Amino acid sequence: MLDLKALRRDPDAARAALARRGGSDAETFDRVLVLDERRREILPQLEGLRAEQNAASQAIGKAQKARKANPPAPGSQADADAAIAAMRDVAARAKALQEELTTVEAQLQESQARLPNLPHPDAPPRDTVIRTVGEPAVDGLDLRANAEGEASSAALDHLQIAGPDRVDMERGARLSGSRFAYLRGDLVFLELALVQWALSKLRGHGHEAVVPPVLVREEALYGTGFLPDTEQQIYTLPDDELFLVGTSEVALASMHAGEILEGDSLPRRYAGFSPCFRREAGAAGSADRGIFRVHQFDKVEMFSFVPPEQAEDEHARLLAIEEEILGDLGIPYRVVDIAVDDLGSSAARKFDCEAWLPSQEQYRELTSTSNTTDYQARRLGVRYRPEGGKPETMATLNGTAIAVGRTIIALLEHGLREDGTVVLPECLVPFGAPAVLPAA
Structure with missing residues (x-):
């Protein structure tokens, strides 16, 4: 507000x-x-x-x-x-x-x-690539060979690499409808390793780990600016007057709703892990098949409460952590300064990190970080008391640490070897991920 x-x-x-x-x-x-x-x-x-x-x-x-x-x-x-x-x-x-x-x-x-938040003066009129990190592969080897017995130049996508025994879309659709999947076997341990590794890394950066509720009241969505704005994307439980969150940002922002925090306790930084739910209205294109765009997914989200004058530095800090994570995982990516007309209601400025996906031969959004200035805090009544001063409204910021499904897609496509196995990042192995996934 x-x-x-x-x-x-x-x-x-x-x-x-x-x-x-x-x-x-x-x-x-x-x-x-x-x-x-x-x-x-x-x-x-x-x-x-x-x-x-x-x-x-x-x-x-x-x-x-x-x-x-x-x-x-x-x-x-x-x-x-x-x-x-x-x-x-x-x-x-x-x-x-x-x-x-x-x-x-x-x-x-x-x-x-x-009224949406006022955009940052430097928010660009169109999406602007700030930097590109890593060498994207232009194509890949289709290990299944074509009808003539020759290798195809089309890269395998994550469904072909994992196989239906590890990403079971058919049974997921039978159970819950389209855009649901069973994640099975080794990929379950890969997911859990990603989550534990990310939370451990974020703890080292001063973020407290949180597993928040995923059912929230209307005022939480209103407070974060998702209402009135994205009603069409939100699952509701009308009999209970509750909503399923599309991101743990909603619950993390509301942790201190109506509170006055002491200035010397700031910044407050959290890392929330939760399942997330989005209706994702409309038909998905072929590039969105599999687990790229689904109704239920897991995510580790960063959230910060800071004095307003520290918001821009905190935004740069969250982006640096996102890039550190992608670098450690060996995923080529680019950073995009998002266009002012595509910020969403609460963000004054937003940066996306887009991962290169060989199967699509394009960059796709993997993480995002937003500076919402005092917009959410004002709606939620979150304030802080500077030493010797009166309560003031603070700033809030959010950033994706790990979007689990999309990160798994990137790891499968970039870790694929000619024998059909997938080599996973060494940093995940101590957290329970296999070093190598067998061929499907």
């Missing part, structure tokens, strides 16, 4: 920043300013009427006590009746203003909630 004081202070700058997103936020922004102005007009009027009520009530109370102690003088009852009538008129006006204030505040909050 945007800071109303900042919007009032420089509305033109805020309007220009929102225009860079390319959406239709101008009308909502103007409505917010009008409602805010009306709210600020009502408050002193209501305060004045309440002061009149209090003064009149005290005067009438004194008059009534005096009348009991002394016989009423001629005309005094009429004066008292007039005062009572006047007070009733003031009370009616105060009630009407209070009702208008309640309506205005509700409309203001609704309109504020629909």
Whole structure:
């Protein structure tokens, strides 16, 4: 949620920043300013009427006590009746203003909630590749050979490499529908190794490991900016008024909702592991087959609470950790500064790390990190108290450490050898991953 004081202070700058997103936020922004102005007009009027009520009530109370102690003088009852009538008129006006204030505040909050975060001045107009790391393979060897018995130049994808005994899409679809899979055998140990290795690495970077709930109330999704914005992607349990999270960012951001943290306890850094659920509406293309885009997947997510002035440095820090992870796993990748009109409602700036997938001969998103400035914290009521100061709103940031399914895809395709086996990164072996996956 945007800071109303900042919007009032420089509305033109805020309007220009929102225009860079390319959406239709101008009308909502103007409505917010009008409602805010009306709210600020009502408050002193209501305060004045309440002061009149209090003064009149005290005067009438004194008059009534005096009348009991002394016989009423001629005309005094009429004066008292007039005062009572006047007070009733003031009370009616105060009630009407209070009702208008309640309506205005509700409309203001609704309109504020629909405004996205102001983008960072350096967020680019289009996706911009910052750097490319590692040498992507242009093609690969199809070990199955074609009908003529010759090798094909098309690289095997993860389903062909793993085989149905390790990525069982057919049985997953029979059980739950399309875009569900059974992960089996060695790939289960690979997944668990990825998670434990990532959590161990993040602990070394000062992140506390967390396994959060995956069912959350509406206010958690509202607080992180997923509502109102991505309703079509969210699984709901209407009978329980709960929602399945699409990322543990939601639960981690809400850990300190409504709290005031002491400034000397910051930064607070967490690493959440959880299953995630997304409806992923629409038909998947051939490049998204298998476990690349599914309804249920596991992820290790980084989350940070920091003072606002530290947000940009923290964003660079999270990106550096993501790159360290990809480097340790030996996955070629590129870093992309995401276009301003594709940031999502809560992000002021976002960087994606895209892994090179030989089977697709293109880069695909593997991790993402966003600086949400004070947008989420303001919605969630998360504040901190600087030493000797008053509570202030802090900044929050998130970043993917390991998107398990997509990371497994990259490891399978980059670790494939001519005999059909897959060599896995040595760093995962101490955490239970096999050093080599046998051929399918």
